[in-house]
Amino acid sequence: MARKEVNRGEDSRDSDISNHDVLSQFSKEDLQKAVSIINTVLRKEERPSELSVPVDIFAHKISPAEAVVKYLKENLNKTLHDISVLLNRDERGIWSSYRRATTKLSSKFSSFPSGLQIPVSLFSDRTCSILEHVVLYLKDEKQLKGSQIAKLLNKKSSTVWTVYNRAVQKRKNKGGKSKR
Numbered sequence: 001m002a003r004k005e006v007n008r009g010e011d012s013r014d015s016d017i018s019n020h021d022v023l024s025q026f027s028k029e030d031l032q033k034a035v036s037i038i039n040t041v042l043r044k045e046e047r048p049s050e051l052s053v054p055v056d057i058f059a060h061k062i063s064p065a066e067a068v069v070k071y072l073k074e075n076l077n078k079t080l081h082d083i084s085v086l087l088n089r090d091e092r093g094i095w096s097s098y099r100r101a102t103t104k105l106s107s108k109f110s111s112f113p114s115g116l117q118i119p120v121s122l123f124s125d126r127t128c129s130i131l132e133h134v135v136l137y138l139k140d141e142k143q144l145k146g147s148q149i150a151k152l153l154n155k156k157s158s159t160v161w162t163v164y165n166r167a168v169q170k171r172k173n174k175g176g177k178s179k180r
Contacts, residue, residue, distance in 0.1 A: 051076070051086065052117035055134065057109050059154035064130035066101035067109075068123060069094055074108045088124035114152055116142065127174050132167035139164055 026034075057067040068087065072078040080098065084091040122133040134153070138144045146164065150157040 051120040053120060054109075054112035054114070055116040055118055055138065055152055056112045056114050058131070058134055059152065060105055060109075062101050062104045063097070064134065065089075066097045066104070068120070068130060069097040070101040070105065071109050072120070073098055086120050086124065088126060116152070128167050128170055129163075132163055132170070135160055135163045136167045136171075 053068055053071050057071045058064055060067060062070070069080075069083055072083045072086070073080065078086070080094050081091055083089075084094045087094070116138070118134055118137055122137055123130050125133070128136065131153075135149055138149045138152070139146070144152075146160045147157050149155075150160045153160065
């Protein structure tokens with residue numbers, strides 16, 4: 001049987017050398033930034049859909065933080081550690097919120113009539129409270145009126161107005177943009 005030679009030698013070395021020549025034109029910092037950007041893009045593509053919570057969980061008689069933690073733990077089966085990473089909060093605080101939530105509301109969240117979802121990634125920004133993020137998202141992104149938001153969250157319209165204005169003020173102080 002005749003042996004077929006595979007030419008791996010010179011062609012692959014030549015391409016390695018030419019790739020090295022191209023890469024050597026950039027500084028180490030530039031290459032590290034490029035790798036970081038590529039990794040970020042790849043991580044975003046790996047996530048099939050962004051994690052979100054239904055807006056209806058905020059209408060119960062528990063705090064917004066307690067509602068988010070309880071929903072993520074009981075409905076999405078997340079660990080307290082995972083929740084603390086998602087929300088950019090201390091794990092001990094997450095544990096306390098979950099414990100308080102279960103004492104106030106022992107049953108699992110079950111019905112979500114509005115169908116509106118709030119991305120969990122919003123809550124990792126610590127400049128605003130969870131309720132402020134919810135109100136900002138519903139008003140700015142979903143274009144809902146204050147009265148509609150108040151009805152969804154089971155709050156007074158004046159409370160929603162105050163929360164929204166406080167959040168807009170915090171954004172201005174931080175240097176973020178608001179759509180007001």
